[in-house]
Amino acid sequence: MEAAAVPAEDPADDAGDTGAQTPAAQDGAEAPAGAEDGAQDGAPDGAEAAAVEDDAQDGAEGGAEAPAVEDGAEAGAAAPATQGGAGEAPPGLSEAQAELAAQKVERERIARRKAERDGPVEAGAKLSGTAADLLAAVRAVEGGAKPPSVYFDEGPAAPRKAASAPAPRTPAPVPAHAPQAADAATVEAVRAVLARGGAPEALAAPAAAALGDGAAAELADNPWRLLAVPAVRPAQADGFARALLGSEAGPGDERRTAALVGWLLVQAGVKGHTALEAPVLEKALAQYGVPDPAGALELAIAEGSVLVFHEPLGPPPAEEDAEQPVRVLVGLEGPAMAEESLADGLARIASTFEGPADWEPAATGPGAELIRAVAANGLVTHTGGEAARAEPLALLAAARERGLRACLAAHAAGGPDSVTVAGLLSGAEGPGRDADGRFALDLLVVLDAPQLDVETAAALVESVPDGARLVLSGDTGVLGSAGAGRVFADVLAARTCPALVSRTPDPGPLGELVSGIGIGELPQVDAPGKEVVIVPVRDAGEAVHRAVQLVAESVPRAFGIPADSVQVITPGHGGSAGTRALNSALKARLNPGPGRFGGFDPGDRVVHVPAPGRALPARVVSADAEGLHLDRAGARVVVPKELVESQVRHGWAVTAHQAVGTRWPAVVAVLPGDAAEGLSRDWVYTAFGRAERHLSVVHGVDQALPRAVAEVLPKPRTTRLTGLLTALAASAREEPQ
DSSP: OOOOOOOSSOTTTTTTGGGOOSOOOOSOOOSOOOOOOSBBOOOOSSHHHHHHOSSOOSBBOOOOOTTOOOSOOOSSSOOOTTOSSOOBOOOTTSHHHHHHHHHTOOOOOOOBOHHHHTSOOOTTTTOOHHHHHHHHHHHHHHTTSSOGGGGOOOTTOSOOOOOOSOOTTOOOOOSSOOOOOOOHHHHHHHHHHHHHTTOOGGGHHHHHHHHOTTHHHHHHHOGGGGGGSTTOOHHHHHHHHHHHHGGGOOTTOHHHHHHHHHHHHHHHHHTTOSOEEHHHHHHHHHHTTOSOHHHHHHHHHHTTSSEEEEEEOSSOOSSTTSOOOEEEEEEOHHHHHHHHHHHHHHHHHHHHOOSOOSOOOOSSSTTHHHHHHHHHOSEEEEEOOSGGGHHHHHHHHHHHHTTOOEEEEESSOOOTTEEEHHHHHHTSSSSOBOTTSSBSOSEEEESSGGGOOHHHHHHHHHTSOTTOEEEEEEOTTSOOOSSSOOHHHHHHHHTOSOEEEOOOOOOHHHHHHHHHHHTTOOOOOOOTTOOEEEEEOSSHHHHHHHHHHIIIIIHHHHHOOOGGGEEEEOSOSSSTTSHHHHHHHHHHHHSOOOOTBTTBOTTOEEEEOSSTTOOEEEEEEEEETTEEEEEETTEEEEEEGGGHHHHEEEOSEEOHHHHTTOOEEEEEEEEOGGGGGGOOHHHHHHHHTTEEEEEEEEEOOTTHHHHHHHHOOOOOOOOSHHHHHHHHHHHHHHSOO
C-alpha cells in the first residue's frame, strides 16, 4: 500500500499530507530489533521457550503487555543501568497496598531498597564477578532500565532477541504473598549471609522482603532461594551457592531443582501463563543442567511447592474402558487457585440468576439485543470495537430506569457513569459492599474485559452477589492483560454463557483502518480530512525529531488539537526511540526544567503506576517533603517520596500496553526501525485504535508493519479457565433436576 510522505521541513503543514493511507514500506530500518512493550506479551512460539525465553515481553499481554506497565520509572532520561539509587520502596501506605489488600491479589513487586538510598553501593565498585553482576542486575531492574528476565540465564535455550523494554508491566508474580518490607534485624542477618557468599549487600533488603522472617537461615541452608529476588538469574544463584556450600553445590541438588521449578513458573507467569505443561517444564529444567528433570518435577509436586493438574483432551471416549487422553499441567498455587475460584464464581453467577426480568427493552436501538440478553441471563459476554461501547452504556441506562442498582467499571478512568475496576475493588469508587462483603448492586458491567488477569477477575467475581447479573465486555483485538491469564478469551472459548457480538462498526477512516488490522489486513484508506497521515523516517533519531514536531507544532496547527491532547505511542521503553528517549525530547520542548524532584517539574505529563498493570495519566502539580503531588483526572494524588522512582514516569510517550483503555483526540505512533521485531497484530491494533480524530504514523519499519499485521498473532498463553468452565457446565447438566 502507499504512504503519504510528509516533507521533512514542515511535517505539520501536511500533518497528514495527502490523505494518508496506512503505513507502507519505508527505508531505514537499520538497528537491531528489541524495543518491546511495557506489559508482557504472551508466550513466544514454542511453549518451552515461553518458560525460559530471555526477552521477557513487557506486559500483557501482559499481556504482562500486559503489560503494560513497567515496574521501575526513570527520572527524565534513563540513567545507566548500573547507577545506584534506582530501587523501589515498599508499597507501605501507598494506593497500591490498599488495592492489593482489597483485591486479595498477591502480586510480586520488586523489593524496595529504601535502606540503600542513604548510602547506595555503586555497581562494580569494589565488586567483581558474580557479585558485580548481581548488583548490576538489581540496579538495572529497579531503575527500570531492564526487565528482570533480561538477566535470567538460559543455558542452551533458543537465541535471545535484543530486548530493551522493561518487563511489565510488569512485575513477576510470586507463588504466595507479595513481599513486604522486612525489619532491620532481618535485613542485617541476610546481609551477613550474602557477604559470606560474595553477593552484594544491596540484595539484603529485597531478599529479606521476598523470603520473610527467617530469611537468613533459609538462605544459608538453601542458597538457591536467592532466586526469589526478581533481578537474580540461575547462573548467579549457582555462584552464590558454590561460595557457600563448596563442592556440595551440584546441578542435581534437590534444593536447586526445587528453586528452579518455582522460578521457571514465575517467569511463565510474567508471560501470561497460569500453568505449564509438564514436558515443557522438564525440558526447561534440562536446559539448566538438571540431570533428572522428571525426578525433579516429581519431587516438587510431592513436596507441595507446585500443583499438578490433569486436563482432559477432547470429548470423553465412546468406549467405557478407553482411556481419556489428558495433558499434565503444573502451576503455582496463587494463579491456580485464582483460576479455580474464578470458574466457580462465574458458574455461581450464572446459576443463581432467578429468571428473566420483568422489563423489556425497546425492539430496536443501541444495545437492544444486549439488554434482552441480560434481562434473561445472569452472565453475558459482549464483544466489539470502540463504537460498540455505546451498547453497555445503553444497558446501564435501561437498568437504572427500571430501578436496578447498576454499575459500569472500566480498566482505566472512564466517563462520569463509570468507575475503575481497581477503584471498585478497593472501595474508593462504586456502590460499596453489603453486610456479606459483596457489591451492593444488581448488575455489574465490566468494560475492557481483556485486561482482567485471573487474580483481579477472581476478586471481582467473588464480590458479585448471588442473583446479580454480570456482563463482561471488550474488544478481542487489543493487547491482553498485564497479569497471568486470558480471562475474557477463555470465557468466550468455553461457550457456557450467551455471547453477543456487536454489529456497530467503528466509523470513519480510522475505524476502517483499525477494523482491517483486526482481521489481518493493512488497508489503504481514503482520509480526505487527513485523519491518517504517514511520516516516513530513515532512522530512530529522525523518528524522535519528527514525533516532537508533530506533537508540538504540526497536529496543533493543522487540526486545532492542543499538544496536551496528543499522545505518542511507541513499542518499547528502551532504544533510541523508546519512551525514555521520546519523553526526554518532548519534555525539553514542551516543559523544560531542571527536574527538581526526581527528574520531574510542575507541569510535566506523567504516568502514575500505583499497581502492576495500571498506568494512569496525570500531571505534576508540585513536590515537597511529603512527595510528588499529581493531578490525576481532577483528583489530587500524593506519591510518597520513596515511591516516586518506582511509580511515576514521564507520560508524553507511552507504550501500547500503558495506553490500553484510554483514547486521545490525536495519536502519534512511532515505529522506528529497531522496533520491527516488537510489532504484532494486537500491538498495532491497540496503538492505532487509541486515536479518536487523527493518527500520525512515524514509519521506519519497512515491510515489518504489514507483515506483523498479517502474520504475527498474539502469543499463546497456557491457562486452565476454559477447561474448568466447560467441566462445571457439563457437571451442572448431569445433575438431577
